[in-house]
Amino acid sequence: MASPKIILYTSHLCPWAHRAHIALKESGLDYEEVIIDLSKPREPWYLEINPRGLVPSLSYNGTIITESAIVAQFIADAHPSHLLPPSSPPENAVYRARLAYFVDTFFGKVIPHFFAGLRAASEEERDNAAGELVGAVEREIEPLLDDGKGPFFGGSERITLAEVQSGSLLLRILSLSKPEYGLLSGKLPGLLERVPKFKRWAEETVKQESVNFIWDEKAVAEKTRARFAPAPKS
Numbered sequence: 228m229a230s231p232k233i234i235l236y237t238s239h240l241c242p243w244a245h246r247a248h249i250a251l252k253e254s255g256l257d258y259e260e261v262i263i264d265l266s267k268p269r270e271p272w273y274l275e276i277n278p279r280g281l282v283p284s285l286s287y288n289g290t291i292i293t294e295s296a297i298v299a300q301f302i303a304d305a306h307p308s309h310l311l312p313p314s315s316p317p318e319n320a321v322y323r324a325r326l327a328y329f330v331d332t333f334f335g336k337v338i339p340h341f342f343a344g345l346r347a348a349s350e351e352e353r354d355n356a357a358g359e360l361v362g363a364v365e366r367e368i369e370p371l372l373d374d375g376k377g378p379f380f381g382g383s384e385r386i387t388l389a390e391v392q393s394g395s396l397l398l399r400i401l402s403l404s405k406p407e408y409g410l411l412s413g414k415l416p417g418l419l420e421r422v423p424k425f426k427r428w429a430e431e432t433v434k435q436e437s438v439n440f441i442w443d444e445k446a447v448a449e450k451t452r453a454r455f456a457p458a459p460k461s
């Protein structure tokens with residue numbers, strides 16, 4: 228099969244576009260990158276590619292695919308690899324359903340507390356959001372992670388589609404809770420000791436080159452501050 232011609236319309240600071248970078252790198256696919264400047268209104272040529280004006284968009288041999296979760300899933304389906312087994316036999320379908328449920332749980336039950344932490348108006352609110360986040364991990368995620376095998380979803384030794392979908396948010400949870408940024412509660416790292424499987428999962432995921440090769444912690448912290456916690460006007 229000839230190599231596909233892939234163009235990724237992206238911003239390196241966007242956690243959703245970040246998923247596409249991880250999926251493409253893990254799948255060993257070459258791609259051309261077009262950086263979209265999100266500080267300006269989208270130009271008409273980009274709105275023709277993606278009428279929503281969002282990144283990421285993927286052009287795959289000229290077919291446009293948008294929405295990051297769909298883009299990542301598409302890459303894993305079109306180029307079978309360690310990220311995701313084919314959908315049959317039924318055991319594979321069961322594994323895929325479990326993986327999809329895990330990702331759904333992470334984004335539905337845990338990530339809202341991450342954003343609540345960023346939007347918090349006081350230290351107390353920030354600390355509460357961190358407590359809620361870790362409580363949700365304890366209840367919802369910890370029981371879904373395997374013990375004692377590889378650190379990734381299903382006890383895998385290599386990353387899977389679950390980490391492709393979650394890695395950019397794990398980077399943000401672990402990094403933006405550093406005290407120098409003051410963006411998330413400084414208590415979060417200590418609270419994560421309560422959820423050792425999640426902690427290992429998150430720490431091993433962010434070490435992967437495919438997960439961190441576009442990561443610029445300071446730039447993301449600055450952009451996050453501008454979006455969620457702008458400095459008061461003097």
Ligand SMILES: N[C@@H](CCC(=O)N[C@@H](CS)C(=O)NCC(=O)O)C(=O)O
Pocket residue numbers: 238240241242243244265280281282283293294295296
């Ligand atoms: N649900 C979309 C969300 C993508 C999204 O919100 N991208 C942001 C950047 S992180 C964007 O393009 N924003 C356009 C803007 O800021 O004008 C996905 O997962 O692809």
